Amino acid sequence: MGCGYSLPDRDSRQLGRPNSENGGGQDAKNLRVKLVLLGDSGVGKSCIVLRFVRGQFDPTSKVTVGASFLSQTIALQDSTTVKFEIWDTAGQERYAALAPLYYRGAAVAVIVYDITSPESFSKAQYWVKELQKHGSPDIVMALVGNKADLHEKREVAVQDGMDYAEKNGMFFIETSAKTADNINELFEEIAKRLPRPVIT
Amino acid sequence: MDEEYDVIVLGTGLKECILSGLLSVDGLKVLHMDRNDYYGGESTSLNLIQLWKRFRGDDKPPPHLGSSKDYNIDMNPKFIMANGMLVRVLIHTDVTKYLYFKAVDGSFVFNKGKVHKVPSNDMEALKSPLMGIFEKRRARKFFIYVQDYNESDPKTHDGMDLTRVTTKELIAKFGLDDNTVDFIGHALALHRDDRYLNEPALDTVKRMKLYAESLARFQGGSPYIYPLYGLGELPQAFARLSAVYGGTYMLNKPECKVEFDGEGKVLGVSSEGETAKCKKVVCDPSYLPNKVRKVGKVARAIAIMSHPIPNTNDSHSVQVILPQKQLGRKSDMYLFCCSYSHNVAPKGKFIAFVSTEAETDQPAIELKPGIDLLGPVDEIFFDMYDRFEPVNEPTLDNCFVSTSYDATTHFESTVLDVLNMYTLITGKVLDLSVDLSAAGAAEE
Ligand SMILES: Cc1cc2nc3c(=O)[nH]c(=O)nc-3n(C[C@H](O)[C@H](O)[C@H](O)COP(=O)(O)OP(=O)(O)OC[C@H]3O[C@@H](n4cnc5c(N)ncnc54)[C@H](O)[C@@H]3O)c2cc1C
Ligand SMILES: Nc1nc2c(ncn2[C@@H]2O[C@H](COP(=O)(O)OP(=O)(O)O)[C@@H](O)[C@H]2O)c(=O)[nH]1
Ligand SMILES: [Mg+2]
Numbered sequence: 265m266g267c268g269y270s271l272p273d274r275d276s277r278q279l280g281r282p283n284s285e286n287g288g289g290q291d292a293k294n295l296r297v298k299l300v301l302l303g304d305s306g307v308g309k310s311c312i313v314l315r316f317v318r319g320q321f322d323p324t325s326k327v328t329v330g331a332s333f334l335s336q337t338i339a340l341q342d343s344t345t346v347k348f349e350i351w352d353t354a355g356q357e358r359y360a361a362l363a364p365l366y367y368r369g370a371a372v373a374v375i376v377y378d379i380t381s382p383e384s385f386s387k388a389q390y391w392v393k394e395l396q397k398h399g400s401p402d403i404v405m406a407l408v409g410n411k412a413d414l415h416e417k418r419e420v421a422v423q424d425g426m427d428y429a430e431k432n433g434m435f436f437i438e439t440s441a442k443t444a445d446n447i448n449e450l451f452e453e454i455a456k457r458l459p460r461p462v463i464t
Numbered sequence: 465m466d467e468e469y470d471v472i473v474l475g476t477g478l479k480e481c482i483l484s485g486l487l488s489v490d491g492l493k494v495l496h497m498d499r500n501d502y503y504g505g506e507s508t509s510l511n512l513i514q515l516w517k518r519f520r521g522d523d524k525p526p527p528h529l530g531s532s533k534d535y536n537i538d539m540n541p542k543f544i545m546a547n548g549m550l551v552r553v554l555i556h557t558d559v560t561k562y563l564y565f566k567a568v569d570g571s572f573v574f575n576k577g578k579v580h581k582v583p584s585n586d587m588e589a590l591k592s593p594l595m596g597i598f599e600k601r602r603a604r605k606f607f608i609y610v611q612d613y614n615e616s617d618p619k620t621h622d623g624m625d626l627t628r629v630t631t632k633e634l635i636a637k638f639g640l641d642d643n644t645v646d647f648i649g650h651a652l653a654l655h656r657d658d659r660y661l662n663e664p665a666l667d668t669v670k671r672m673k674l675y676a677e678s679l680a681r682f683q684g685g686s687p688y689i690y691p692l693y694g695l696g697e698l699p700q701a702f703a704r705l706s707a708v709y710g711g712t713y714m715l716n717k718p719e720c721k722v723e724f725d726g727e728g729k730v731l732g733v734s735s736e737g738e739t740a741k742c743k744k745v746v747c748d749p750s751y752l753p754n755k756v757r758k759v760g761k762v763a764r765a766i767a768i769m770s771h772p773i774p775n776t777n778d779s780h781s782v783q784v785i786l787p788q789k790q791l792g793r794k795s796d797m798y799l800f801c802c803s804y805s806h807n808v809a810p811k812g813k814f815i816a817f818v819s820t821e822a823e824t825d826q827p828a829i830e831l832k833p834g835i836d837l838l839g840p841v842d843e844i845f846f847d848m849y850d851r852f853e854p855v856n857e858p859t860l861d862n863c864f865v866s867t868s869y870d871a872t873t874h875f876e877s878t879v880l881d882v883l884n885m886y887t888l889i890t891g892k893v894l895d896l897s898v899d900l901s902a903a904g905a906a907e908e
Contacts, residue, residue, distance in 0.1 A: 354704060354708045355713075356703075356704070356713045358712075358713075359713060359714040359715065360715065360716070361714060363703060364503075365562060365697050365700035365701060365704065366700075368564075368697075369564075
């Protein structure tokens with residue numbers, strides 16, 4: 265079970281992505297950054313993206329097919345905009361087959377677990393290690409406890425998430441892709457924490 | 465894993481990954497496995513520790529070479545022709561959006577003991593020290609003929625039917641000498657032997673046009689492009705395409721044994737006591753050693769250096785072709801060099817490869833003419849590997865085995881093999897008539 269997307273949009277025909285290294289491109293007012301999602305299969309990564317980009321939650325679609333490369337721009341109060349190029353795992357995390365390519369040039373990593381699954385929480389540590397191996401050192405990291413709507417089944421305490429995040433230099437938030445709780449807040453907070461290009 | 469698939473793909477080399485992507489996009493249910501815990505098989509890019517493990521038997525590269533992680537050393541170095549087949553496949557599948565490309569700085573040819581820039585049009589011909597003053601003028605006329613040649617406009621043919629006239633006859637008409645013909649045939653038209661001289665000239669004319677058009681494309685000093693972080697990115701990008709369209713990925717699967725029924729048809733693939741059923745298997749030669757035969761051997765050297773290849777205009781990425789005749793050999797030799805400018809090495813370091821179809825068992829001696837052009841090296845590794853091709857009949861066993869990568873620094877044979885396999889597997893021909901001009905280069 266998972267969230268489905270339509271197939272990737274095919275109108276951006278460019279030979280290669282613009283070579284914007286970590287921290288993204290363009291001018292100081294309009295940032296463009298690559299954001300990758302990490303976390304165990306089934307924690308709700310695709311649903312979070314779909315909720316953020318399309319405002320939808322569809323619990324009925326079967327597999328995460330076609331989810332790959334969505335983008336969404338948000339405007340901040342200081343009149344800057346941030347365009348997120350969001351990479352979902354396309355299911356390659358299921359058998360630990362995520363490629364180094366996935367991490368290249370990512371300015372943001374969102375590591376997701378399911379608050380009803382202690383196992384998914386301990387797996388978050390594995391993904392943090394993978395990031396240290398493949399990711400860039402100054403990547404912005406967020407730890408997300410998803411499925412917060414299922415609080416009666418909660419098995420990971422809020423405090424545990426906060427502690428772990430603090431120890432690893434990440435910020436922490438609990439979300440629900442189902443109710444949309446804290447989804448926009450997650451991305452806004454990321455946008456605020458992005459390093460700004462220095463104007464020369 | 466205990467499910468049924470339309471196709472199981474074994475090995476994550478470039479060919480297997482392109483096929484996996486194309487088949488998933490077609491809606492087939494694909495399982496893709498590799499015995500290694502990394503992508504790419506024989507077309508992976510290694511970091512320094514992996515390189516040392518493979519060629520020196522330890523994991524202790526000298527510290528002065530810098531961080532292992534900063535190296536992406538291709539096991540199968542090739543450049544991509546900017547307007548060539550691989551680029552068409554990349555655009556057709558939209559995989560370009562997962563990759564960063566940069567133009568390659570230089571394209572050179574070895575001639576009479578020296579390295580020269582390959583002239584590709586009439587203007588450059590006039591400046592090239594490859595030819596004497598009169599030869600230059602003849603070559604210029606020939607280049608103009610090729611530039612103006614348009615298959616569908618007989619006025620540009622000068623009364624010659626290039627589907628009949630051989631390359632030798634065409635060249636004779638312009639009076640070019642053998643030396644000029646040698647670099648045009650091998651460094652511009654990228655022929656690997658001299659058979660083209662007796663074949664219809666159209667192929668060579670088209671190849672020259674492809675070279676010139678590719679060169680004009682990205683304002684680089686060569687017709688080639690190359691991905692940042694090395695070629696190992698290509699299989700990963702196609703694997704991602706496959707996964708996005710529903711393909712299932714498993715790395716680090718030991719064994720991957722193909723299972724057959726009583727009539728020798730594929731049943732499935734087993735690994736770690738589980739069997740996944742399938743209708744067809746696609747794999748590289750190492751997964752079905754009984755269905756391939758050895759067809760040749762590649763000799764190569766991999767060098768780590770602290771300077772560009774001498775006499776190549778300080779090019780940070782470059783190809784040098786050493787035509788067979790210049791060396792008195794049966795096959796051409798290729799030099800390939802890439803550096804930190806393509807993120808394959810730390811700042812100040814260069815990776816050079818010398819490769820050729822092996823004619824002896826002593827790569828160090830055989831590759832000497834190429835190695836002599838490199839100047840001093842920090843480290844050098846020699847290596848030989850066998851090339852295989854399939855001997856099975858896919859209509860009988862439903863196994864589709866790719867051919868090993870050759871010594872050339874190009875993708876023509878790679879992509880042709882993939883397209884043929886695609887047609888064998890699906891019964892369809894891939895339409896690659898994409899809009900090349902819609903693709904822009906990566907800006908720096
Ligand atoms: C040392 C060396 C290095 C090379 N480096 C590269 C490289 O880095 N990247 C790269 O893409 N290519 C490289 N090539 C070129 C390769 O051999 C192809 O000529 C070139 O790529 C064009 O082929 P294509 O498959 O890209 O396009 P094609 O479509 O094959 O070629 C364009 C036109 O040429 C004609 N043509 C080409 N080959 C044939 C053929 N075998 N039979 C009939 N017609 C043909 C076709 O009519 C076609 O319309 C290299 C070749 C050599 C020998
Ligand atoms: N209750 C609840 N279910 C969720 C939430 N987010 C995702 N899900 C469900 O969790 C399952 C897996 O979601 P998916 O996004 O595919 O996970 P992924 O594998 O991490 O991409 C699906 O059945 C979703 O409907 C959430 O916030 N609350
Ligand atoms: Mg998913």
